[in-house]
Amino acid sequence: MFAYYLRLSLASLRRHPALSALMVLAIAIGIGVCMTTLTVHTLMSSDPIPWKSDKLFAVRLDSWGPDRPWEEPNEPPPELNWRDATALMASDIPPRHAAMFKSMFTVQNEDPGFAPYMVEARITHKDFFALFDTPFLHGGGWGDSADKNLEQVVVLGKVANDKLFGGENSVGRTIRLDEREFKVVGVLADWQPVPKFYDVNNGNFDAAEDIYLPWGTAQPFQLRTAGNTNGWKPENIDSFDAFLNSESVWIQFWAELPDTETKARYQAFLDAYVGEQKKLGRFPRPLNNRLSDVNQFMSERHVVGDDNRVLVGLSFLFLAVCLINMVGLLLAKFLGKAPELALRRALGASQWQIVQLNLVEVGLVGLLGGVLGLGLAYGGLEAVKTLYASNDGNDVRLYALNLPLALQAMAIALAASLLAGLYPALKVGRLAPAGLLKTQ
């Protein structure tokens, strides 16, 4: 019977192509808009490192000023200063931990004819790669000594390796960063966590940096952060060392804490450290040291903005408007078919069979609308991509449809159209056949 209904529905849709196209379009536009916003939202709010997001903790110390918190109600600043980051690195409680910040260089390869270009880099500790399970194509990270002493080594991201070395294994080769030579020790495969959870102070959805330098290079080369620097205390900063000794915060700090016992020990360590520092006249605020796992941190730092959620809500409202339109169109369509449906009743169809036939037709409209809607969503995402991705460096994968979302779109289209079709289908199914037959 279903195949019969399907055949009749196709014929019925072909009979009034304009009306059918209008209905398909109504669903398609609604679905297209919803899927565009939903895709961006889903990817924005997805867990960037699901297999260990509950064991990775952003470390925050409340080193802010006495008068007001960093952010209401009582949020500690999201970053650390140099002194505290250095002190925390001395702990051996976390099996892995790393401080990090973003910087900028002009980069060049061994070929003097190569045109240098600007590149974003991350200065961090050796654990960074194991902490976040970054995939290596060639080589690996650096050793402990490179974090403590000056060693001119780098790990290249995939894009940098492609640009500088044509994608070859560049381990052992050298590059120049701001005229200083560095030896390549490792090359990463493509690695782009979305959101870029380990540094949400400088663009939540930026692409990952393309070059990684050991911590030991920061002080000797006086590497400045290319990200935000925040301070509360009026200090006289006239040298790089004065900057390192100031209360300015600019360093992200992450620790892996495999179980609650380790986490409790680490929390106690942080509290003890701040307690010591209070005796030295630092940390004027009440004790407020925070360990937030990846997902807590994303929500505490409002990585997915409320405006984004509002946008998703609005687009679903828009879908509802499309559906209300569709109810009217379907009613017109089914009432037009009423004499034929009455005839079917006379020839032995029950009300329910008429309703089923109508719903199959509606479902067909929904599925066609869903397919077209996916096309529109694809176009919409391309448009959003060209609008935003290029100019603020957002990761382009935010704007890519994926299979689960496409299936979700088809399900929404089907459910929405059935919802819109229920009233017209029932109404026309219940019309008394006798009166309609006479008018034919």
Place this chain on the structure above:
Amino acid sequence: MLSMHNISKVFRTDLVQTHALRDFSLEVAAGEFVAVTGPSGSGKTTFLNIAGLLENFDGGSYRLDGVDVAGLSDSALARLRNEKIGFIFQSFNLIPDLNLFDNVDVPLRYRGFSAAERKQRIEEALEKVGLGARMKHLPSQLSGGQQQRAAIARALAGSPRFLLADEPTGNLDSLMARQVMELLEQLHEEGTTIVMVTHDAELARRAPRNIHVLDGAVSDLHVVGTPSLRAATV
């Protein structure tokens, strides 16, 4: 076959109540061929619709083939309609964008026959009305008489025991009307019970039994072709 006792039917609109049938009683035995005549608005179509389970009624009782139809569910009524009753309408009521094969197929689909059985029945029915060569034609490609014969093929494809025809020749010229009448007579001879509403006194006379409806009730059960009846059916 059909047994109606004191059936009443009232149509209510905002302004008026129309007593389409009042105390309408009629017995039709299996195998009968009954012609129903009566002036316009007397309730003939209303009677046929109730007989065909397309309309409910307000009072009285109706047994179809021994089954009391009062209180049957919609799907039970649909099944009864599908299995026992064939309809023939004045305006043919073929579905315009289905070809003859698919038009005749409609009641068989709801019957749940297998594809093979449907095909055989459709071909037989269309052969019987002389349209075996036109199965792939659309209704619009046929003459009025051919369309009505296709509609008759649709009515008899499910081999119902009861045919209800509402002015089946009303839209046809006399030659085509005669062909349709001959077809109905043939079906009657094969044992089908037929109730036919007609305005055509000559056709009515060819039926073995005539009833006359006046003001929503059966006025005369026996008269065949009297002058008064002829006057009433102009």
